[in-house]
Structures are given as structure tokens and as C-alpha cells.
Amino acid sequence: MSERGLLIVLSGPSGVGKGTVRKALFESEGSSYEYSISMTTRQMRTGEVEGVDYFFRSKEEFEGLIDSGKMLEYAEYVNNYYGTPLDYVNQTLDEGKDVFLEIEVQGAMKVKEKMPDGVFIFLTPPDFTELKSRIVNRGTDDMSVIEERMKVARAEIEMMSHYDYAVVNDEVPLAVERIQKIIASEHCRVMRVIDTYEKMLKEF
């Protein structure tokens, strides 16, 4: 049955391994997701290709897209914009392809405002004790610095409540498998297929 693709958003606290899991997912057998191509205002580098590495746009164009609500999310970094163009994502979804976004927690929440029917997956550390000892032993004895880092980590983990799924990144292949199962079952969700069935019922 043909239906619209899924927008899959993978996020989670910094250092949890989002990039590694995303890479393993794309390299895994049978994966067929479109990786969302970002838009940027920075200069194209030698070897980079428009529409492959990035959509390269002028600052004016980018700001025009922001003003007209055409960016799913964006951030400014070293005087340049980086972001996800809404039209590209929508077109790809309309072609029935799943679009995959790997993104920081702040960006993910912006995406959720614009596309609440996306599948929001929060990658979590396997073990809070280990996360804590990593923070405590990061080469400083200053308690106030440690406390600040703990606060940030806590705040990031508390963002989980805004997500649909929590996937533990204990081992990368296991995390990948969980995400694949989530995507497969999201395709079975009644709210996503009911229109197709109702069309079929009319002809029944």
C-alpha cells in the first residue's frame, strides 16, 4: 500500500553516540531511508556537490526561508546558517520515502513543532552511573563545574518526555535493530494507513 513516508528524528544528549548509530543504521542491510540534506550559507568547498553535501544558498535566501517558515529547524554557527529545508523534506515524504534526521535536542524540538506526526526517537546512555563517573572524572576537581555539567546532563535527559521512543545505546547493533523495528512498526500504525484502507473500502 502506498502511503506518505515517515519523518524519523534521532536525537539525544550530547556524547550519547547519535552519529555512530545513524551511520551504522544507514550501512545496515535493508535500510532505505533518505538522509535529510542540510542547507547552509557557508562557501562550497572543493569536491562538494550542490544537493548532495548541502544545498548552498546565500545568506539573504536563507533568511528569506526562515522568515517564511520554510526551515524545519536551523542554527547559526561561525557566522553561517545551517538548517533543514522544509520543502525538500515534504517532497521526499510525498514520494513515499522515509526521511531520517539526526539532530541535537534543541533542533529536534523545533522539528516537532512543525511536524508533530514525525517519529521522535531519543537515544539514551545505557547507564547513568557511568555517565556520572565520566562527568565527575573529566579532569577537574571543581565541584561547581561538575555540578553544572550534571545539571546540563539532567536537563538533556529530561527532554526525553517529549519523544515517542527511548532507545538505549548499550551496543550500537542493538540500538540499530531497535530503531529498525520502531520504523517498521510505525508504518503499521492505523493513523498512517487508515486513509488508504478507507479508499479501498469505498470500492469494496
Added chain:
Amino acid sequence: MSERGLLIVLSGPSGVGKGTVRKALFESEGSSYEYSISMTTRQMRTGEVEGVDYFFRSKEEFEGLIDSGKMLEYAEYVNNYYGTPLDYVNQTLDEGKDVFLEIEVQGAMKVKEKMPDGVFIFLTPPDFTELKSRIVNRGTDDMSVIEERMKVARAEIEMMSHYDYAVVNDEVPLAVERIQKIIASEHCRVMRVIDTYEKMLKEF
């Protein structure tokens, strides 16, 4: 992480193959669901075991459970009651075990009223055209009978909107695989694990 088990309800229109899929699911590798044991008022037969085949109860006891809202669902058949006792299901879920119910559409809707956080899976026929030709060619030319059967089939399929997932029963092993993935990803749903994480965060 220890959490409450899932109540999984498999239902769908008559003749779609619920029993076959449920049997294949229970025989499949790595499946570890508790099949919900029904309660009945009929006489125990030779070889049957209390608490294994059924919970055998008197008509008075059964009616008492109905009156006090202790039956998840029930039906009367040949002067005897059959149903799913709520306490047994709740105890098993509290032990962290998933409970599996395979049930008719009417019963499933009653279960949903009492336990809306269950996972409701609707098994669908692979093809409406085939379903239609089966109905039309069931050995009668009486158009009113055919129309009535079509109406029933349509009404049953329209119940799908009350479910969480629609699983196509095109091939039994594929349907089983889809259900297994749904159960695995439902265990990752934030609403089901958030309490555990919040407890961990307090000790963090």
C-alpha cells in the same frame, strides 16, 4: 530496566486468521508472552487443569465478578460464560510479563475501555477484492444475503480506526514478524519507560 508488561490484543474481522497467527507467534523463537487464561462456568472436562486450560468458576461467582467490574470482557455461549479475568491480567502485567489476548472485535473494544494503554493490533485481509469474491461466491445468488455479508465485513473493517496498528495477514510468518516488531518497539515507548528513567535521574 524492569517495567510493567504490555497487554497485547490481537483482533480483526472473522475469518482473517487470528488463531493461526497467534499460534505461529507463540511457537516462534524468542517469544515470551503469557497467553491470557480465560475463565468459564462450564464443567471441567477430563484432562483439563484448573488455572491452565481455564479458571473454572460457578455461575454465581462469575456473575459477581461481572457486577464488580472484574471481567476485562466476557460473552455468554450455550448457557455458559467465558471471559478474561481482570485481576489475573493485572497480576501478570505487574510481574513484568507481556499478556497476549486473541479476541473478537466486540470483546477487544470492551478491553480497550478498561485498559486503554494496551497495544491494540488489527489483523487485516491482504486484499479486499479477494474478500469480496469470497463473500459473493459463497454458494448463494441471493443479492440481499450478499449485501448483508458485505455490510458486516465493511463494519468489521471500519473498526480498525479504534486500533493502534493494522497488520496485513498476507503470509503468516510476515504477519508474525510485524507483530513481534510492534511489541519490541512498544517496549521502547517513552510513556512506558519514563517512570523508570525519572527514578534513575533522582539518584543521578
